Amino acid sequence: MTVTAAAAAPPDHLYAPRLRAMTVGSVALVSLLAFEALAVGTAMPTVARHLDGLSLYALAFGGPFASGVVAMVVSGIWCDARGPRAPMWHGVAWFVLGLLVAGSAPTMGLLVVGRVVQGFGSGLLSVALYVVVGQAYPEALRRRIFAAFAAAWVVPSLVGPALAGLIVEHLGWRWVFLAVPVVAVPAVLLVQPGLRALGTAVPARPPGGARARIGWAVGAGASAALLHYGGQQRGATAVVAVAVALAGLLACAPRLLPVGFLRARRGLPTVVGLRGLASAAFAGAEVVIPLMLSRERGFSPTAAGLVLTVGAVSWSVGSWVQGRLTPPRSAATLPRVGLACIAAGTATVALAVLPSVPVPLAVLGWATAGLGMGLLYPSLSVLTLALSAPEEQGRNSSSLQLGDSLFAATVLALTGAVLAAGAAPGPGSYAATLAVAAGCGVLGVLLAGRVVVPARVG
Structure with a gap:
């Protein structure tokens, strides 16, 4: 038998x-x-x-x-x-x-x-x-393992x-x-x-096209390095370096990201775009907050760093929560909620440039932004795999992380340029950079519904 x-x-x-x-x-x-x-x-x-x-x-x-x-x-x-x-x-x-x-x-x-x-x-x-x-x-289990990856960043961010x-x-x-x-x-x-x-x-x-894709990656990498360098310079050197780097990224990056990325085409192109917008918003705000709190509110470096720690912890909490929620009816729900939290949180932090606004409100805002990142990141990672055929998982995962890195690098360089524009950073420059971060979140909320690809009829 x-x-x-x-x-x-x-x-x-x-x-x-x-x-x-x-x-x-x-x-x-x-x-x-x-x-x-x-x-x-x-x-x-x-x-x-x-x-x-x-x-x-x-x-x-x-x-x-x-x-x-x-x-x-x-x-x-x-x-x-x-x-x-x-x-x-x-x-x-x-x-x-x-x-x-x-x-x-x-x-x-x-x-x-x-x-x-x-x-x-x-x-x-x-x-x-x-x-x-x-x-x-x-x-x-994918939302849970991506939540574990997010949590794996928290301990290093706390004690690293x-x-x-x-x-x-x-x-x-x-x-x-x-x-x-x-x-x-x-x-x-x-x-x-x-x-x-x-x-x-x-x-x-x-x-097909693997060699060309690697060539465009070399161009994008060199442009990103130049952008990083330019963001740390001053005067004409910074302007020229950032301008050349941005031109290089505009030429190279679209060749590495999904077709329709710049038009926010439905499905994967929008998923990659939302990840980039979220990364840009969070990174841009994260570099400004310690400087703003130390210069405008008299915080010590340790105290300003603890505010950033609040964002890291709430990011982990958001990741844990999304990993245990019943999957929502629409794939756009968690990205939309996450981006709304990022927009609202960074806008709240921006209010701290006003002396009349209590600092705990800004801390609450940053915690809200971190929560939004926790809800958003794993859900977009899961969506990327869901929208990828098995033989495209590597390329599409690469695109997701490339968009993340390149958006953040661009915003960080521009943030550095804004902060260096005057003799010394002031409330206006802090508010401007945080407004850009909040704007990235708002744009993401408006585009979030485009992660859903309508089912074909017939």
Whole structure:
């Protein structure tokens, strides 16, 4: 008698036996990427002083940003051609190699090289992780795993800068780079069995136009790095650098994002656009708040930083909430609510430029904006996978993260230009930059309904 084994039921939670190691390893990798992104900012002033590398300070941040843009595109193409296993391994390898080079660098130039290599590994990893979610997790669990990814950023955002400061003071700045590989390798080993078990129903060759797409990515990455550099300069140098960079982005970015992106075409183009608008709004407000509170309200750096922490915690709360809500009837509901929270929250923060407005109101506004990001980000990630055929998950995940990065970089550069326009930033410049952030949220609310693609009749 022949016995036919019943098909295994799909896992019903993130830590089911089939998914446990994958979940733990993936969340650990996201946490490491987050810690390194946040910790480097704390350590870099000491690094530049010890290596006499102040002239390369901006490049130490712009370089990895540019290489990350290129890596996201490469990873998307690679994942669609052969699955996420190789990009995941290569991402960890490049990430660790970059950290080792940066941590042992005798000169600032070599440290920048390490940072560029590290940024390339981060870009490979970030896209590969999205494709892993699309292939390994049933649709019912995707909102929860993306919520876990969001939560994986919270602890580093709470303790990362302070921990990095302690490491710099007591162990030396090199250990901010050298300690991370100790955890990165075990984390990817946890993910490996799950990667091996994934299906391989993907084309064996890279999609057409892969080389051209990588070329446009190089152009976009170089433009983004120039934009980052220009945003930190003053006078004519800043104007020329930002203008050239924006022209480069306008030429290159549309070639890397979904067709119809600039027209907010229904479906994926609008999903990518909403992610970019939200990222731009939050990043633009986040850099202004500490400066505004310290200059206009007399906050200490620690107190101003705690206000940002409120936003990080509420982001995690929003992610947790959306992961446990019954899926709404319309896919536009959570993005619309999230963007409305971002618009209302940043507008409320802007009121703090008025001395008569109590600071706790601004803190509440920033918490509202963070809640909106938590509701929005995972829902857009889930929508991206839902709107992607299996062989397009890499490309579309790459587009989502590219839009996120490029929008934020553009707004941050323009914010820097506004703040540097006068002799010293004042209430007017703070209000202007926060109004732009709120405007991005309002525009997103107006476009949110376009994430839904009408069903064809007949």
